[in-house]
Amino acid sequence: MVRAHGLRGEVVVELWSNRPERRQPGAELIARFPDRERPLVVLASRPFGPGAQDPVSRWLVRFETVSDRAAAEALRGAVLLGRPIADPDALWVDELCGARLVDPEGRPVGEVRAVLANPASDLLELADGRLLPLRFVVGRTDEGFVVEAPAGLLDDPPS
Structure with a gap:
């Protein structure tokens, strides 16, 4: 995650996935920190800035348990990981x-x-x-x- 955005817990996420289900409401992600992991559930997401439809783009994301700027700032630097998707044709x-x-x-x-x-x-x-x-x-x-x-x-x- 890049940084907090605003006062209501949104975070700027640099997305490295072409799978729209990773950013849809209800998507379960893992925030990985150097010393721990934390589960997160997407509440909402929207494109942020130019190139929002590119494979690597920035999105504003709200998570269920992140409701203010301090909670969003605590996620800075975390790497978000999605659970494996069963797709035999995909290259990961x-x-x-x-x-x-x-x-x-x-x-x-x-x-x-x-x-x-x-x-x-x-x-x-x-x-x-x-x-x-x-x-x-x-x-x-x-x-x-x-x-x-x-x-x-x-x-x-x-x-």
Whole structure:
């Protein structure tokens, strides 16, 4: 959470999810702090600022047990986590980070170091520094994911 907003307990949340159910009334989230976790239930949410429909955007959120500015300030810096959603077709960031990538023939492509938000397509940052648009992930294996990239895209890592 970024900061408190106003006097009635709203907080500015930087949302890293394209799942609208994460911000709908009744959604159960976990606020993770360095030393503890706290459950929260969304009462209401609304877009905040430009780009509110982007995959990474800011929202004003009210939670059931947060009714004033002091309670909202106490949430500053917490990381909000949603409970797992059963969706066999979804790719989750925590699954991608550290995953091994192979081409359709099973040859190693690299290991994912991070997932970077990008308006056209999120990017997989590989351990060797190469970037690969997420849209080229076409399947799963027991060890990771299959990628089908255009010829030349993955030829040489940057120096």
